[in-house]
Amino acid sequence: MELPSKLIEAAVDQMSSLPGVGRKTALRLVLNMLGRSEEQVEAFSEAFLHMKRGIHACNQCHNLTEMEVCSICLDPARQGNLVCIVEDIRDLLALEATGQYRGKYHVLGGVISPMDGIGPNDLNIASLAVRLETLTGSSDKVEVIFALPATMEGETTAFYIFRKLAPLAVEVTAIARGLAVGEDLQHADEATLVQSLRQRLPYTS
Amino acid sequence: MELPSKLIEAAVDQMSSLPGVGRKTALRLVLNMLGRSEEQVEAFSEAFLHMKRGIHACNQCHNLTEMEVCSICLDPARQGNLVCIVEDIRDLLALEATGQYRGKYHVLGGVISPMDGIGPNDLNIASLAVRLETLTGSSDKVEVIFALPATMEGETTAFYIFRKLAPLAVEVTAIARGLAVGEDLQHADEATLVQSLRQRLPYTS
Numbered sequence: 052m053e054l055p056s057k058l059i060e061a062a063v064d065q066m067s068s069l070p071g072v073g074r075k076t077a078l079r080l081v082l083n084m085l086g087r088s089e090e091q092v093e094a095f096s097e098a099f100l101h102m103k104r105g106i107h108a109c110n111q112c113h114n115l116t117e118m119e120v121c122s123i124c125l126d127p128a129r130q131g132n133l134v135c136i137v138e139d140i141r142d143l144l145a146l147e148a149t150g151q152y153r154g155k156y157h158v159l160g161g162v163i164s165p166m167d168g169i170g171p172n173d174l175n176i177a178s179l180a181v182r183l184e185t186l187t188g189s190s191d192k193v194e195v196i197f198a199l200p201a202t203m204e205g206e207t208t209a210f211y212i213f214r215k216l217a218p219l220a221v222e223v224t225a226i227a228r229g230l231a232v233g234e235d236l237q238h239a240d241e242a243t244l245v246q247s248l249r250q251r252l253p254y255t256s
Numbered sequence: 257m258e259l260p261s262k263l264i265e266a267a268v269d270q271m272s273s274l275p276g277v278g279r280k281t282a283l284r285l286v287l288n289m290l291g292r293s294e295e296q297v298e299a300f301s302e303a304f305l306h307m308k309r310g311i312h313a314c315n316q317c318h319n320l321t322e323m324e325v326c327s328i329c330l331d332p333a334r335q336g337n338l339v340c341i342v343e344d345i346r347d348l349l350a351l352e353a354t355g356q357y358r359g360k361y362h363v364l365g366g367v368i369s370p371m372d373g374i375g376p377n378d379l380n381i382a383s384l385a386v387r388l389e390t391l392t393g394s395s396d397k398v399e400v401i402f403a404l405p406a407t408m409e410g411e412t413t414a415f416y417i418f419r420k421l422a423p424l425a426v427e428v429t430a431i432a433r434g435l436a437v438g439e440d441l442q443h444a445d446e447a448t449l450v451q452s453l454r455q456r457l458p459y460t461s
Binding site: 071104 | 349
């Protein structure tokens with residue numbers, strides 16, 4: 052479908068660059084945008100720019116933050132020797148929404164997936180090893196909790212990290228499979244997430 | 257789900273202001289946006305601002321254009337005495353995509369829908385009447401083609417306009433119902449749209 056203007060074409064191109072948005076949907080969303088006031092469109096556009104400019108990955112755990120280090124890492128009330136490993140920010144948010152976890156996190160930014168060309172070096176694994184090495188030097192008991200997806204890629208990633216941490220005095224656990232296999236962490240209900248945290252078991256490869 | 261920053265919160269709010277986008281989907285889209293470079297996010301944001309600032313409704317037919325009058329209205333090769341009435345821009349684009357229609361358009365910007373509080377004065381009907389009055393003064397034979405949806409609202413709108421045009425020497429036709437009832441004009445295939453234009457019949461109330 053040929054659009055009546057290059058400006059609309061460009062807007063549709065950008066809208067359809069979002070994952071899961073096709074060109075027909077994009078056009079519908081763009082026409083909705085045209086029906087708004089200029090102030091509203093400015094607010095829409097600026098929200099993403101401000102976010103992109105103001106948000107960084109936390110130096111320590113790779114959570115999103117406006118500071119150098121995120122509020123979870125900075126919180127003295129949280130256990131520094133308990134590190135929960137998650138695939139991405141949404142999984143962290145899902146666990147935080149339970150209000151039950153008092154340790155810290157490490158966000159990998161994905162899982163190992165040779166099919167998608169994602170190897171260990173594309174993930175925040177090296178920084179995890181360094182972080183845990185420092186932690187084991189200063190703390191008696193360090194625990195790592197795997198809260199990774201119950202998929203081939205998730206399991207592979209967990210095993211890779213487990214092997215990587217073997218030389219360190221770290222207890223490695225995994226959240227209980229209260230979750231149905233194949234169900235996304237971020238879509239699970241909070242009670243199930245609480246159970247899966249409480250019933251964590253020693254990791255066995 | 258509480259978000260780790262007001263900046264992300266604002267971006268999710270804006271993303272979920274789009275029709276059909278819920279908060280979970282909005283968060284997914286916003287995190288995708290965060291994974292892009294600043295230049296890419298700028299391009300995304302600017303596309304909508306530039307579009308909003310550069311695009312106006314055509315003075316004559318209310319099609320979208322960067323000029324005062326759209327390229328269809330300005331095209332001397334198109335029949336000025338043949339005016340196709342459509343609900344919105346996407347319907348115009350669908351008809352244009354057939355490449356078979358050589359007349360002009362009038363975009364109503366909606367259909368009469370008392371349930372949604374949309375009356376004749378909310379649509380581009382007054383400007384249509386003025387436009388056709390001028391046209392009948394300068395042209396022997398003026399034809400109006402209704403290409404409105406086959407819904408209660410579409411029929412009501414067509415009937416309202418038909419009555420409004422009664423004093424004018426205008427032939428009123430409607431596109432053939434080659435379209436399945438309830439099927440959107442913009443989703444019909446092009447061959448069906450060509451047929452429905454060719455087989456138009458005198459409008460009967």
